Amino acid sequence: MIVEAKHITKRFGGLLALDRVSFEIRSNEILGLIGPNGAGKTTLFNTMTGFLVPEEGSIQFQGHEVRGVKPSDVCRMGIARTFQLVKPFGKMTVLQNATVGALCRTNNTRKAREAALEELQFVGLYDKRNVLASALTISQRKRLEIARALCTRPKLILLDEAMGGLNPIEVREMLHLIEKVRGAGNTLFIIEHIMAAIMSICDRIIVLNHGVKIAEGMPKEVGSDPQVIKAYLGREYVVAQNRKP
Amino acid sequence: MVVQLIVSGLLLGGVYALISIGLTLIFGVLDVVNFAHGEFLMLGMYVAFWLFSLFHLDPYLSLLIVGPLLFLVGLFVGRTVIRPTIGATSAVQIFATVGVSLIMMNGALVLWKADFRSVPTSYGSGTIALGPIYIGYPQLMSFLGAILFSAMLFPFLKYTYLGKAIRATAQERRAAMLMGIDIQRVYVFTFGIGIGLVGIASALLAPIYSIFPSVGSQFVLVAYVAVVLGGLGSVPGAILGSLIIGITETFSGFFISPGWRQAIYYAVFILVLIFRPQGLFAQK
Amino acid sequence: MKDSGKIKWIDLIRRDTEFSFSLLGILVLAVAIGFVRNPFHLDILIMILLWGMLASSWNIAGGYAGMFSLGHGAFIGIGAYMSSMLFIHFKLSPWLGMIIGAVAAGIVATLLGYICGRLKGHYFALATIAFVELANISGVQLKELTRGSEGLTIPFRPGWANFMFQDKITYAYIGLAFMAGIYFLSLIVERSKLGYYLVALREDEDAAKSLGVDTSRIKMVAIGISGFFAAIGGTFYAQYILFIEPDTVLSFAFSVQVALVTIIGGMGTALGPIVGSFLLTPLSMLLRAYLGGGLSGLHIVIYGMLLIIVVLFLPEGIVNTMKAHLKKDITGKEIG
Numbered sequence: 001m002i003v004e005a006k007h008i009t010k011r012f013g014g015l016l017a018l019d020r021v022s023f024e025i026r027s028n029e030i031l032g033l034i035g036p037n038g039a040g041k042t043t044l045f046n047t048m049t050g051f052l053v054p055e056e057g058s059i060q061f062q063g064h065e066v067r068g069v070k071p072s073d074v075c076r077m078g079i080a081r082t083f084q085l086v087k088p089f090g091k092m093t094v095l096q097n098a099t100v101g102a103l104c105r106t107n108n109t110r111k112a113r114e115a116a117l118e119e120l121q122f123v124g125l126y127d128k129r130n131v132l133a134s135a136l137t138i139s140q141r142k143r144l145e146i147a148r149a150l151c152t153r154p155k156l157i158l159l160d161e162a163m164g165g166l167n168p169i170e171v172r173e174m175l176h177l178i179e180k181v182r183g184a185g186n187t188l189f190i191i192e193h194i195m196a197a198i199m200s201i202c203d204r205i206i207v208l209n210h211g212v213k214i215a216e217g218m219p220k221e222v223g224s225d226p227q228v229i230k231a232y233l234g235r236e237y238v239v240a241q242n243r244k245p
Numbered sequence: 246m247v248v249q250l251i252v253s254g255l256l257l258g259g260v261y262a263l264i265s266i267g268l269t270l271i272f273g274v275l276d277v278v279n280f281a282h283g284e285f286l287m288l289g290m291y292v293a294f295w296l297f298s299l300f301h302l303d304p305y306l307s308l309l310i311v312g313p314l315l316f317l318v319g320l321f322v323g324r325t326v327i328r329p330t331i332g333a334t335s336a337v338q339i340f341a342t343v344g345v346s347l348i349m350m351n352g353a354l355v356l357w358k359a360d361f362r363s364v365p366t367s368y369g370s371g372t373i374a375l376g377p378i379y380i381g382y383p384q385l386m387s388f389l390g391a392i393l394f395s396a397m398l399f400p401f402l403k404y405t406y407l408g409k410a411i412r413a414t415a416q417e418r419r420a421a422m423l424m425g426i427d428i429q430r431v432y433v434f435t436f437g438i439g440i441g442l443v444g445i446a447s448a449l450l451a452p453i454y455s456i457f458p459s460v461g462s463q464f465v466l467v468a469y470v471a472v473v474l475g476g477l478g479s480v481p482g483a484i485l486g487s488l489i490i491g492i493t494e495t496f497s498g499f500f501i502s503p504g505w506r507q508a509i510y511y512a513v514f515i516l517v518l519i520f521r522p523q524g525l526f527a528q529k
Numbered sequence: 530m531k532d533s534g535k536i537k538w539i540d541l542i543r544r545d546t547e548f549s550f551s552l553l554g555i556l557v558l559a560v561a562i563g564f565v566r567n568p569f570h571l572d573i574l575i576m577i578l579l580w581g582m583l584a585s586s587w588n589i590a591g592g593y594a595g596m597f598s599l600g601h602g603a604f605i606g607i608g609a610y611m612s613s614m615l616f617i618h619f620k621l622s623p624w625l626g627m628i629i630g631a632v633a634a635g636i637v638a639t640l641l642g643y644i645c646g647r648l649k650g651h652y653f654a655l656a657t658i659a660f661v662e663l664a665n666i667s668g669v670q671l672k673e674l675t676r677g678s679e680g681l682t683i684p685f686r687p688g689w690a691n692f693m694f695q696d697k698i699t700y701a702y703i704g705l706a707f708m709a710g711i712y713f714l715s716l717i718v719e720r721s722k723l724g725y726y727l728v729a730l731r732e733d734e735d736a737a738k739s740l741g742v743d744t745s746r747i748k749m750v751a752i753g754i755s756g757f758f759a760a761i762g763g764t765f766y767a768q769y770i771l772f773i774e775p776d777t778v779l780s781f782a783f784s785v786q787v788a789l790v791t792i793i794g795g796m797g798t799a800l801g802p803i804v805g806s807f808l809l810t811p812l813s814m815l816l817r818a819y820l821g822g823g824l825s826g827l828h829i830v831i832y833g834m835l836l837i838i839v840v841l842f843l844p845e846g847i848v849n850t851m852k853a854h855l856k857k858d859i860t861g862k863e864i865g
Contacts, residue, residue, distance in 0.1 A: 104741030347833030
């Protein structure tokens with residue numbers, strides 16, 4: 001268990017965005033986070049990475065409290081994240097983007113560059129290393145975000161809708177990449193809307209609705225949980241699932 | 246004494262309000278900081294001056310010319326210089342309006358020289374006495390004019406199509422586009438309206454203040470502080486902010502040397518920007 | 530932006546076209562200075578070098594880090610006034626005074642970076658304007674120290690210790706040394722971890738944070754360095770012109786000028802401010818000389834028009850636009 005989160009609560013004025021959310025993340029697992037829009041998923045990510053400070057609760061990462069720690073320190077502690085709307089450094093090349101990540105662990109730009117090249121190889125962007133980030137397709141940008149995050153040598157990676165905006169082929173490639181990232185020893189916590197993808201790749205899934213955790217468990221359990229179906233999946237999904245051979 | 250200061254301050258604030266409303270409107274809708282705002286004021290004052298000198302047109306009448314004229318000037322500048330910079334980096338936007346400011350201020354210097362001009366109307370220094378309070382006649386007229394035109398702005402924004410389009414664009418640009426609003430035109434029109442308001446203010450101020458090429462800079466500083474106090478983009482905020490500034494100015498003019506007075510504005514400005522950037526009155 | 534870990538100068542010359550050309554350019558300039566006889570031309574050259582150095586310092590925070598300051602006049606003024614006052618009242622060598630002034634400016638700049646660090650884009654710019662105006666007012670009001678708006682005249686006692694010279698050529702060489710110094714510093718920063726972090730900060734602050742960049746600290750470092758070198762330029766100005774007043778060295782006008790030169794030349798690139806200065810400084814000085822007299826202000830009108838044209842059509846600045854074109858031609862594929 002590398003993350004233990006207890007009773008995370010976050011308010012925005014009168015709005016309760018997260019209501020005593022507790023969960024744990026186990027080492028080397030892929031944990032999924034699903035729920036309708038506005039359920040608080042990205043907010044949860046933000047509290048785990050220092051972009052927001054929860055009013056209550058604690059987030060223990062490998063025994064250290066992460067709540068209230070500023071984002072750059074969270075990164076150094078070993079938690080990396082990507083963003084729902086990709087944020088490439090547009091005027092830098094792909095290689096330079098990744099190098100920024102690698103500089104988290106070294107002060108030497110040459111070493112950082114070498115590490116960056118490795119990660120670019122890993123995600124399949126090596127050929128594009130000298131292309132300006134602003135010239136990449138969305139699928140490439142998503143992969144760059146992951147490469148960049150990997151350069152910071154994280155132990156836990158939070159992926160925020162890594163498959164958003166991708167066509168089916170790209171989704172499959174992304175799934176493949178995510179599995180590869182896990183295979184390299186990382187732990188992943190991913191937000192996704194594409195049900196087929198998340199069901200197939202996650203070891204466990206947490207479901208959020210209106211800031212409350214309404215289900216937690218293996219994909220099959222969660223997929224047939226009536227509360228989850230009511231709040232998010234919808235009966236059509238169940239019917240579709242049951243129709244499968 | 247205090248009451249006198251407050252009254253004078255409110256009158257002063259009323260005029261600042263006209264200048265500030267334009268500024269906040271432009272900022273709220275276009276998200277552009279108009280560094281040339283003061284220069285448009287200067288331009289309007291010169292126009293009022295020439296209309297007075299050449300045609301003996303009273304500024305309170307010529308505002309009906311100066312206002313629309315500056316509105317057209319605003320449309321022109323908005324279309325040619327401002328509109329292309331929307332969405333560009335801050336650097337580009339800032340320098341576009343700085344460029345306009347430089348051209349206008351120095352253009353005025355070249356054309357009309359640095360001499361101070363004035364519009365000596367017959368009622369120029371007349372005062373009205375309300376009990377122990379003295380109210381300058383031109384100050385009163387300015388204040389009333391400011392109230393009149395601000396008041397006209399509200400129904401415009403609320404009920405006309407263009408007004409609604411402006412508010413929609415200020416609130417949520419993309420949604421406005423999706424609703425079929427031609428944002429580019431909204432931008433240009435809003436800029437024009439903002440400058441038109443400045444034009445009215447300039448005619449109202451002409452009987453009171455000396456006119457010279459850099460007269461705008463002093464007023465624009467005050468407008469900025471008022472706008473930031475009231476919350477960038479909020480018209481009621483700009484009005485309230487202006488009234489507060491007006492009163493602050495009369496009080497501090499009384500107690501503090503004029504040299505340091507401006508320093509207080511700047512200090513307040515920075516503090517508000519840092520601690521309460523949404524302005525004193527915002528609910529968010 | 531290229532990177533090479535530890536700098537090996539020979540490698541740099543061989544691999545880096547920009548670096549070699551600049552080195553060459555500096556040598557050419559150094560030689561050329563010796564040949565310029567006309568004092569007016571020398572004056573222009575010295576001002577080019579001065580504004581080149583001032584714009585380069587602005588570029589570190591404004592160009593690389595995206596901290597668009599319109600208040601750098603404050604730092605220039607701190608440098609100018611500190612070294613001058615220390616010289617006049619305590620007979621302290623302006624060389625020492627320059628360092629003291631630069632450190633003071635650096636500290637003030639760092640504080641400004643701390644206080645205004647959270648402000649974005651034009652909000653930050655507005656705050657810096659207020660800041661320089663505050664500095665200006667202080668300069669005017671604190672008459673006992675600064676002689677207020679009358680200005681401060683630095684007594685002319687030529688000599689190396691006093692950082693004052695009879696002949697302009699020495700000023701030119703010193704100016705060249707300073708400008709080259711800041712230029713090479715910018716190159717070094719560009720290729721270093723700090724440089725990467727500055728640009729990351731500028732391009733996307735949140736993404737930078739998530740990658741371990743302590744953005745508040747980096748902002749303070751950037752503007753601190755920037756202020757430090759701007760102050761050095763301020764002292765140079767004082768030692769050359771021998772007269773300083775709040776309306777020049779503590780002014781919004783100077784602040785606009787340094788930003789302007791960098792924008793037109795190219796932000797976020799070491800050569801940008803220098804190219805900008807070579808273009809704009811002679812232009813404005815010549816315009817002022819030929820048009821200033823009878824039609825005072827016309828040169829600024831032209832200046833303003835040029836500004837708008839560049840900003841609308843060449844927003845990246847000259848050097849960046851050229852780089853983009855060059856990279857496409859040489860390699861055929863897009864390169865950053």
